Amino acid sequence: MAIVPALDLRPVSNDIEIPHVPANVEAEQALLGALLYDNAAFERIGDNLQGRHFYEPFHQRLFEAVETHIRKGQLAEPILIAEQFARDPGFEELGGVRYLADLVDRAPPAANAPDYARAVYDLALRRDLIRIGGEISALAAAGDPELDAKEQIEQAEQQLYALAETGGVSQGFVSFTEALHRAVTMAAEAHSRDGGLAGLSTGLMDLDSKIGGLHPSDLVIIASRPSMGKSSLAANIGFDAARNYAWEPQPDGSKKTVRGGVVAFFSLEMSADQLALRMLAEVSGVSGDRLRKGEIDASEFGRVRDAALEIQDAPFYIDDTGGITLAKLAARARRLKRTVGLDLLIVDYLQLVTIGGTNRQDNRVQEVSAITQGLKALAKELSIPVLALAQLSRQVENREDKKPQLADLRESGSIEQDADMVMFIYRESYYLSRLEPREGSEEHFKWQEQMDQVKGLAEIIIGKQRHGPIGTVKLSFNEDITKFGNLARDGRYDPR
Template structure:
């Protein structure tokens, strides 16, 4: 049995009170009541939860509510809301509201007062996290997982660093509505088709409205379908759009682009970089790998690399990551680089916590839940690639279905969207008939001609099947795929009509 030593705490540690400055809170509230514009000039997002004195918290919350309704807030307009407040009676009743504005000292330095109130609130939150860490570390029962405790501790510290100490509190419907209106406004300003982060593909953006914060998107396909190519294109498009918007003076909040974190558990960072260079320079990946390029190609490649040097795309190619380690690294990237999109290639290469390793289905379930939790915690879209079972190959129609997701039904359950990549030319090429000679009978030549005609029509075309979408309808998006440079792009309208007619 494991025993723990009991260490005595210093005497002063048991009597020290939580860090707070009630006088600073009162002075700041007085400044706001004298001049409501003080709140508009605050350098920090000060909320009611940052006040130590509960009465001050309720007063500030009511002030924010009235200002949101475009009302002028003074001790007189606040009075009706606090006449029955029992806690305020202990401070002298509603006359306390007038006393807050008596000397007006808060107007001398309202920004500094707000910063102090905010900083002291973070210190109190740190103390709370520290207490939880101590209590957890003192638990020596066999059911305790130290690495899981470390992951939880980092998550708690991340919330403090982001000023999200009140993130787990229930939000009133007014707050939720404001967030929804902001998303609708972004979609309206973008021309009516993007309310989230852009994929860089107009046809896909129109279908899904962009990549939405807190969503887990599963992109699946059989080997050779191009799922890594597609997700690399999307990662580049989002990062490139943010870079372009910032250069044009558009803020991060108003941009539909995003700094992107790409966790590549299968390919190295330089292999991914080669793919992006091939796409942007128009030189095939194979030619780049073997160096079979001309001097003009090399110059074009050099120009492309210069353009991409400052791209906000961060690649982590650490192999064998656990879901806990991935979440830790993602939080760090969010804090340092404000990433707005996370890509994982691919889900089955992640490892669980170790508790579910005896059962692969349970481990995959833990990983998919962890990715969904990460998307919500960081409020960014997460795209995770996934393998499909071989059941696809046994069917005449090779188009994937939700039941083909490999190893766990929880992937489908946890995902907000499920996409499948399907390329008919991949399968048609594998059944190429022998090229006929002059001596072959007409039916052999006809069969080969039929195959050749089919290949001419479908080569370079792909389907992105939206098999699940919580926010909208399912369906298909037709795309062009240039295998030479591993690039997906929108089909031209004339190509769409020639290939698919009027079929949606």
């Protein structure tokens, strides 16, 4: 029995002559034959190859059927697979069960399956490159009234990034089987981690237990009034992830993060040096204010030096470009993800990001809405959590109860709608310290008692959580080194 000859892969074009579409049907046949002959070969081909990467349409459906059978723990062989394609015109056109039998008869050794899989995958990427190149060229030549040249470049970069990361420009619909497999994989990874976290740890145990860590593709908002410590909290979370970063190599040569992560911090308000100084203060335990003023002794300088040596290799990347546009922010994040890796993106803070371009919105609410939608889209595209800080409006100060609410967010509608989680920082000591009575009076003694009770405490109020409950988490806060920490609990720390 002979294998069906390879298809003619040279499309006809009236405008330009394309040599031929990069494809190798024989390689596809060899790979499918090896998988049908020895299902164990499927485990050797890696996870990047998917049905859409095959050129022959029936081969796409056949690979997906083989994959489904194997993932379910069922045997994938010609007779069982043929039942699934009983009414498939493409299957009958190629020869039906006889075609599958021919694939198995001519199957190469299973050890060669990874080589054929790489060839099929590489050719699929080349076909997409040709298509993207044609679309970019056609769009640039024809122009688009809704997109200026810079926006076209951003769109092209987004398509190329998606192709490099996922092997496809747009996946479109995802079958429930595939989505279910991803969900089970995520649950299994959470179960295998210490503490059962499904997402990236914040380094704050009580907060992690409430939210389950920071989840990929989520937009998380941390909001507060000025001087409450939102930049400090974001820096604490990001730096804890970077310090604990660990990875393991994958069969395709890539790195899989198993703990912590690579962090990108867009600091639009503070300079990179100021942010690094905060990190030094946190790790060394030396007051940041005294560090800036140089009021430290030799032993403290030694602690600072040791801290610098300890943290200098942490994968914590800072971009302190002021007034950065959303397009530039996304482009730099994609580039970092592609070249180094990226597990967490932090933006300090939301209202300092701009839209840019000629189509800038006059309405600030609409502009912030476009920014939050863009950050949410970027989180999904890069499959990482995006942590964005936001300012609260002054109406908080006019209330007797200063605890923030969702309605206190500036341009609150869009932020509240697009965010997967909204957290507020509240420190009662901040407001109480501004109400100090005359020293020596009876009121001052009462005030001092209240200050002693709330000093060093902070509350994280979870006002919205798409995947879990809302509520309040209490943390410690050290003003000298601007560090949030875990509160002592019975049994949490070894008394020794």
